[in-house]
Amino acid sequence: QKEVEQNSGPLSVPEGAIASLNCTYSDRGSQSFFWYRQYSGKSPELIMSIYSNGDKEDGRFTAQLNKASQYVSLLIRDSQPSDSATYLCAVLDDKIIFGKGTRLHILP
Amino acid sequence: GAVVSQHPSRVICKSGTSVKIECRSLDFQATTMFWYRQFPKQSLMLMATSNEGSKATYEQGVEKDKFLINHASLTLSTLTVTSAHPEDSSFYICSARDFGSNQPQHFGDGTRLSIL
Numbered sequence: 001q002k003e004v005e006q007n008s009g010p011l012s013v014p015e016g017a018i019a020s021l022n023c024t025y026s027d028r029g030s031q032s033f034f035w036y037r038q039y040s041g042k043s044p045e046l047i048m049s050i051y052s053n054g055d056k057e058d059g060r061f062t063a064q065l066n067k068a069s070q071y072v073s074l075l076i077r078d079s080q081p082s083d084s085a086t087y088l089c090a091v092l093d094d095k096i097i098f099g100k101g102t103r104l105h106i107l108p
Numbered sequence: 109g110a111v112v113s114q115h116p117s118r119v120i121c122k123s124g125t126s127v128k129i130e131c132r133s134l135d136f137q138a139t140t141m142f143w144y145r146q147f148p149k150q151s152l153m154l155m156a157t158s159n160e161g162s163k164a165t166y167e168q169g170v171e172k173d174k175f176l177i178n179h180a181s182l183t184l185s186t187l188t189v190t191s192a193h194p195e196d197s198s199f200y201i202c203s204a205r206d207f208g209s210n211q212p213q214h215f216g217d218g219t220r221l222s223i224l
Contacts, residue, residue, distance in 0.1 A: 032210040043218040100151040
């Protein structure tokens with residue numbers, strides 16, 4: 001059974017600080033990785049894709065991938081209250097497998 | 109970017125009614141679409157995977173006669189909740205993937221179904 005694991009949280013981070021969200025996956029052969037953000041009562045929204053080892057930056061977001069450690073992370077710099085949401089890690093094999101999500105709460 | 113349109117956004121109806129939800133990929137062709145259900149404060153639950161022109165594949169525990177899925181074209185999949193009851197009240201979300209082996213899934217805005 002292929003799995004994607006995330007800490008459910010809640011993760012509380014002061015406004016302006018860096019939020020760090022982590023994810024591990026079980027299938028060493030996985031090649032494509034995604035982060036989604038889901039606000040309460042809304043559907044998930046794709047915010048980052050990463051396919052190669054290392055860092056990928058997009059605005060305040062940085063995705064990090066370490067295939068040897070089977071580890072994906074998402075950093076959010078200068079955290080804002082509007083970043084408060086559930087963040088879903090997703091790994092693509094023959095289909096996309098979602099983690100259960102980490103609830104992030106940015107403290108004003 | 110890839111856009112998935114889902115309608116209706118909200119349905120309130122009486123017990124025993126059948127409800128149809130549409131999911132369209134607007135600017136790409138989706139050979140595969142996915143239907144999820146999400147209860148409050150719980151994680152996404154995949155209900156079924158629908159492939160254009162073939163029967164849907166249902167996840168364990170999901171009644172295929174209760175949740176009818178049709179994927180008639182590369183841009184449209186429908187989910188019909190037949191004879192809905194209050195326990196079927198939930199947030200139903202469709203998702204689609206573009207061609208390409210490494211493409212992400214894009215989600216519709218979801219349908220909030222309330223059965224009285």
